[in-house]
Amino acid sequence: MTQSYDPQGARRVLDELARQGRDPDKVLAQLANFAVETPSWGYADTGTRFGKFHQPAAARTIYDKIDDAAQVHRLTGICPSVAVHVLWDFPEGFDPKVVDYAARAGVRIGGINTNTFQAGCYKYGSFGNRDPKIREQAVQHCLDSIAIGTQAGSTILSLWFADGTNYPGQDDIRARKQRFTECLRRIHAALPPEMTMLIEYKPFEPAFYHTDIADWGMALLLARAAGPQARVLVDTGHHYVAQNIEQIVAWLIDERMLGGFHFNDRRYADDDLTMGSIDPYQAFRIFHEIVNGTERNPLPIAYMVDQSHNLKPKIEAMIQTVSFAQEMLAKALLVDRPALRDAQARDDLVGAEEVLRQAFWTDTRPLIAAVRQRQGLEPDALAAHRASGYEDRVAKERLDKYGPPAEASYA
Numbered sequence: 001m002t003q004s005y006d007p008q009g010a011r012r013v014l015d016e017l018a019r020q021g022r023d024p025d026k027v028l029a030q031l032a033n034f035a036v037e038t039p040s041w042g043y044a045d046t047g048t049r050f051g052k053f054h055q056p057a058a059a060r061t062i063y064d065k066i067d068d069a070a071q072v073h074r075l076t077g078i079c080p081s082v083a084v085h086v087l088w089d090f091p092e093g094f095d096p097k098v099v100d101y102a103a104r105a106g107v108r109i110g111g112i113n114t115n116t117f118q119a120g121c122y123k124y125g126s127f128g129n130r131d132p133k134i135r136e137q138a139v140q141h142c143l144d145s146i147a148i149g150t151q152a153g154s155t156i157l158s159l160w161f162a163d164g165t166n167y168p169g170q171d172d173i174r175a176r177k178q179r180f181t182e183c184l185r186r187i188h189a190a191l192p193p194e195m196t197m198l199i200e201y202k203p204f205e206p207a208f209y210h211t212d213i214a215d216w217g218m219a220l221l222l223a224r225a226a227g228p229q230a231r232v233l234v235d236t237g238h239h240y241v242a243q244n245i246e247q248i249v250a251w252l253i254d255e256r257m258l259g260g261f262h263f264n265d266r267r268y269a270d271d272d273l274t275m276g277s278i279d280p281y282q283a284f285r286i287f288h289e290i291v292n293g294t295e296r297n298p299l300p301i302a303y304m305v306d307q308s309h310n311l312k313p314k315i316e317a318m319i320q321t322v323s324f325a326q327e328m329l330a331k332a333l334l335v336d337r338p339a340l341r342d343a344q345a346r347d348d349l350v351g352a353e354e355v356l357r358q359a360f361w362t363d364t365r366p367l368i369a370a371v372r373q374r375q376g377l378e379p380d381a382l383a384a385h386r387a388s389g390y391e392d393r394v395a396k397e398r399l400d401k402y403g404p405p406a407e408a409s410y411a
Ligand code: PSV
Pocket: 041, 113, 160, 200, 202, 235, 262, 270, 306
């Protein structure tokens, strides 16, 4: 089913690097040091507004989610942190015991994701709400999230707002923008120096007429207005289908304002599908722009996954995603940049595109297997996970411990 280790395949990629006059060890180190954060909510049961299909092995508590994230890290070696969603993971309030638990499991708490979209009071928005009391409540939630981040040793506050309106005329769009600016400034003022605040955009859903932070330009303006520790977060699913995401990435890097990613794939909108399952070439082009823009001028970028796997086994889907991301980074590192610049300088369109295609069509899976072997890991993380029996074991443990979810049917 999956790829076994092919030392010759790895050798072929290393030879190509040597042919380009590159240091293969440096590339191997870049791949080993790549880190992708996985989301706690990607291990739990989720559904659509039409229903939920439960999985017996799905994580129920933050402790289960940490265990699952640790399993992904043990097998891939590149997922040392897990993003948390304040309300979903700490419904009874934050318990600092979680931090030690994560450390013992071999991971740490990563991005702190706020939730100002679920409670009934946010029906007409949070930071954009006309009612100052609701805005105050949303600001307080974000300040509490900063405090959680400080206790958890996290350096990322990740903000996504569902705010918007459903009908023309429902509210004053400019007034809402001004309320957002003011609230974001207040949050920014409370950030400890080591914490970055990421502002995520999304064109629609749940708002269907206008969304207050609908695209990267709006997020960029708000981040600039908020303060120097604010950056833009690009969720790959939050774009219209025809949009050129890699250009957005290139521009944000050039502005030094790209702070992080939420990786996933989509066919229609925010579908939360496994990264690369629909359009691997687009993911490659995004990594190409990252390498192109940061090779000589490094930029701290938080690579995170934001996927909800309704149908696939959750840990398997996560392993697929992070392995894919590492494979795409390897392809982007393989791009023969001097040859590309040369072809560009001669207006050789075909030659330039062929440089990209050459890298894209090179199978980097054996190289990732070699990186894992150097780290003392199994070369094929997915096969190793399947062979480990982890899924069956935790399914049994979780059913014994919690019983089936009230509305679940596994038949
Ligand atoms: C919204 O669609 C989003 O992308 C934000 O990042 C949320 O925090 C996350 O999904 C929750 O699933």
